[in-house]
Amino acid sequence: MFNFDGNFRRLPVQSLGGSSIETDRSRLIKKAQDERKKREELRKKEISCITIQKWIRSFHQRQAVKRRERLNYESYIKTNGLKNIQDLEFLLKRLLYYYDLNDSDKLITLCQFIIKNVGILFEIILQNNNSFIKQKLQWQFRIQKLLTLCLKQIFVSPSTSIAIPMRTIEIFTSFESIRNFAPAGINENDLMKFSRQIFSYMIDQNYYENVRKMLNEKIAENTYDEITTVPRTEISKVILSMIERPLKLVNCTTGDEKLDSKILTAFTNDILAKDSNSTIINFIIPSLAKSKDFPFMKFLNFLYSIQIKRTTNNTFNERNDSNVIFNGFLLYAILHLDENFLKQIITQGCLQQYLIVIGSMINCISKLPKANDKYIKFSNYEEDEDGMNDSDDEDNESEPDEEMQPQFERLILIKIIHQLNTENRVNAIVRNIDSILHLPNVIHSVCVIAHNLMIFNRAAINEYRLLDLLAFKPEFIRTLWYILLTTKSEKNNLCISILSKGITIPPNESFLVIPILASFCALFGRLLSTLHDGEFFYCNFDTNQQSSIEMTSSSNVEPIRNNVMPFHIKDIIHMCLTLKELSIGLVELAFPESRSAIRDHYRNILLGSDDDVRNNARMNQEKTIWSQLLRVCVSLLRQLHTRDLRCEFAPAENWIAPTLNIPLDRPTDLQFSARRRGPRPFQPIRDFTRKDLEEGPPISTKQIRSITILKEIPFVVPFNKRFEVLQGLLAAEKLRSQGDMQGFLQGPQTHLTVRRTHLYEDAFDKLSPENEPNLRTRWRVQMVNEQGLEEAGIDGGGIFREFLSELIKTAFDPNRGFFILTKDNMLYPNPSASVIQENYKKHYYFIGRMLGKALFENLLVELPLAEFFLSKLAGRHADIIDIHQLISLDPDMHKNLMKLKSYNENDFKDLGLDFTVVCDDLGDTRVVELKPDGANITVNSSNWIEYIQVMADFKLNRQIHEQCLAFRQGLANVLPISWLYMFNTKELQVLISGAEIPVDVDDLMAHTRYGGDYTPEHETIKMFWNVVKSFDDLEKRQLLKFVTSCSRPPLLGFKDLDPPFCIQNSGDDSDRLASASTCMNLLKLPTYSDENTMREKLLYSINSGVGFELS
DSSP states (O other), X not given: OOOSSSOOSOOOOOOTTOOOXXXXXXXXXXXXHHHHHHHHHHHHHHHHHXXXXXXXXXXXXXXXXXXXXXXXXXXXXXXXXXXXXXXXXXXHHHHHHHOOGGGHHHHHHHHHHHHHTHHHHHHHHTOOOGGGHHHHHHHHHHHHHHHHHXXXXXXSOTTXXXXXXXXXXXXXXXXXXXXXXXOTTOOHHHHHHHHHHHHHHHHHTTHHHHHHHHHHXXXXXXXXXXXXXXXXXXXXXXXXHHHHHHHHHHTSTTOXXXXXXXXXXXXXXXXXXXXXXXXXXXXXXXXXXXXXXXXXXXXXXXXXXXXXXXXXXXXXXXSOTTOOOOSHHHHHHHHHHTTTTHHHHHHTTOHHHHHHHHHHHGGGGGGSOOOOSOSSTTOOOOOOTTTTBOOSSSSOOOOOOTTTSOHHHHHHHHHHXXXXXXXXXXXXXXXXXXXXXXXXXXXXXXXXXXXXXXXXXXXXXXXXXXXXXXXXXXXXXXXXXXXXXXXXXXTSOBHHHHHHTTOOOOHHHHHHHHHXXXXXXXXXXXXXXXXXXXXXXXXXXXXXXXXXXXXXXXXXXXXXXXXXXXXXXXXXXHHHXXXXXXXXXXXXXXXXXXXXXXXXXXXXXXHTOTTHHHHHHHHHHHHHHHHHXXXXXXXXXXXXXXXXXXXXXXXXXXXXXXXXXXXXTOXXXXXXXXXXXXXXXXXXXXXXXXXXHHXXXXXXXXXXXHHHHHHHOGXXXXXXXXXXXXXXXXXXXXXXXXXXXXXXXXXXXXXXXXXXXXXXXHHHHXXXXXXXXXXXXXXXXXXXXXXXXXXXXXXXXXXXXXXXXXXXXHHXXXXXXXXXXXXXXXXXXXXXXXXXXTTHHHHHHHHHHHHHHHXXXXXXXXXXXXXXXXXXXXXXXXXXXXXXXXXXXXXXXXXXXXXXXXXXXXXXXXXXXXXXXXXXXXXXXXXXXXXXXXXXXXXXXXXXXXXXXXXXXXXXXXXGHHHHHHHHHHHHHHSOGGGGGGSOHHHHHHHHHOOSOOXXXXXXXXXXXXXXXXXXXXXXXXXXHHHHHHSOHHHHHHHHHXXXXXXXXXXXXXXXXXXXOEEEEXXXXXXXXXXEXXXXXXXXXXXXXXXXXXXXXXXXXXXXXXXTTTO
């Protein structure tokens, strides 16, 4: 700033060359691109302006020409009138050019003239003189345009007459009319050609759309409130005729495929597939179905070709490249239009096309609310979580929005289900199903139909005729299984193997596999439920098919010849292994460790995507499909396992999954309560409310997997592990209910005084829900003997166990009347209990509570319960019908019912059976109908399966429903029913009564403790074990009951006896008897001089039966 020449300020330097800007290559290119883009936009704007100006000038020019021609028309008609064809030609040319809705009168005038001179006009239109070909074509085009204007004229005004336009349309579109007015010498082909030209043009001009509009506007909504083929108004008759005319062209043998496709596309979209109404449903479709001219076979082949294109293009939307709508309305129409063509479908070999077309639209019934209000057709148990209605899914499945789905559409979808199961249609399909077994795509379509029916209704396999008859087609079932064993993914891996590993498969592969797998499981499960054990072991198929597993069954069941069992035992063993792995894999898929779909789900919610509703519907549908697949797979696996329990056809290790990791170290983590919220199967993780979190942390994925396996397929876990889980759950519940002070005479207790001679009566009164609502607390029992004196001894647990054992034995005593014996001396509720006791439900509730208390306290009671009764305690669906359980109730009835399978129609007539049963309530005989109006329904060859089912249902469920319901509710009041889902009927019997195994003296010795001066080496102790080993099994059990109050050893051995078995020295008096403190599992044993004396004293003590007086 400063220098030394005297100037203190720098002079400004000015450049006259302009500003200097540094420019690189990229900036130059960007600048050139921007300038080029601006020039391009200017050119587009200029072209657009020119185009707009051109259209405007064209419009104004056309309007001017129309005004001029309109004036010419009016001038001509005033001057010359309308007298001949030349006048018609002059006027018609101009009217067709400038016509608008205000020219209705002119159009009607010309139409009237045409109607009067139609013969002359047809001579011109149909002439064969080549010199007048141009005139002919011109008149044909004019007629086509005239007919289009006539269609529009119908909708001009409600007050305008439509008779003239309708008559004009009829003359030129009705083939019969054309034939009548055509000049002589014109052959049929020329007439047909003219008719095709007319309709080709009119279809392009929305012919069927206008006809549908006319139907909606000209026919009152309530005109056809019931099905009829008789038109109730003249306009109805005309509209039906207009619908039929193009279809008659399609029905001609010398048709034009392109025109046929055009006609059928318009007919399908505008008449059948568009939102329907009562006129379409109750009049148009029935009339078309009755018509002999309806081209159903061509219509079927047309739809089949469309579906093949859709499948090839992998487009599964309602609309596709050909713009043909596939929906429920169209399916309903097909199922009505085919009524007169079922025989023709079979004879012409079109069954595969028919099934594929139906299968492509059957998913429309997914819009219906699920028919899950009853799980099994024949019983109607309703109960909460503590009762008998244990839902498979924790949450109700999402139902369609009532406002989004009109009531009329729901009625149509329900009718579709009914139509699919009509007798003629089902017979046509089932009788010819073997002819399409070599076509996998057709088999897949059949399975898609079955699968959608099962998704809609869980009881579909019992209620729907189609599924019921398919279940008895062994070749079909066998084919399904081998398709599953051979269907591979794009990477050449078996699809079911991928699912077995808990790995998801792409949608296109799941679409192919899931319907077949679900259908196989449901149909084969249905077949199994009707097979006798002997029939199960007989298969007449070639033994050298597909399977290489060697026969390992050791069953003694004698095979019974039949034609319905599709698999050999070696195939069944392999099937069990596959289904076991598949079920476990599906559980892993239902509750994956991570859920990537959550991110997309929440993104759609946050961004408010337009497809949000569609995505939610898709997710709900996928959840329903996968959940249903898991349900039917597990159901079939359980059926096979139940059969194996009876017949023992598979090795025991076949059912165990050694790789499963159940958290036995912390069994309290397995919270079985349905009220605890956690991950839902096949769904994103839901949000948790504050209330949910206050109840405790949500269940983890690992926990819910373990719980699902233990509930659904517990037999894949060894019994010992499941019993340990139960013990852990019981211990945790005791800690919550009884506190941590569980020592001798510690903690809160319920005091109870009962008379030994009136155990049941006193207990029923003092342990009623009103007096003792909670039975999980510790009890302290004081017994009163026959003299009315309190028995000696303080209850530290032993008296309680004796009291509960005797109480349960008394309650189940057949002489009391609440339970009776089967022919195998097994106990089950008395169907006539209501006659014996008015308030019998309270008694069954009480007895259920007592058995629940015994299980809660790990007390074994000797109760031989009938298998079918046990299944109602351990089964998730206590009302499910297993005909084979009838053996445990009445073997003779089961045998006689099974004989019905071999009877013919004459045999049934000789039997004279109907759907009734005679009941004897203690001498009071009454007839009960097994189904509504059963007395008037005879048993025959077509309904004998239903008769067996309803009879078994009555014997096993209905007649003891109230008793079992009350008993199970009482049991659930003490012990969560869901805990018993881990065990089958035989295992539950073991839990209640202990295992039918000899007392292992060596195991007892190894886990016995000694008190006083006794040691294992003491002479008295050595004599004691020698004496015990010399006892027979009954005497060993009596000794065990004397010391522990239970005659059976603990389920997992004496290491689990709590407190441990203990022997204490009670003195040197050899005349004294041995005594016991059962509350401590303590044997007070004097020192005896020899083994004979000890044996005599021990037997006297254990057989005295004087209660606790010896203590």
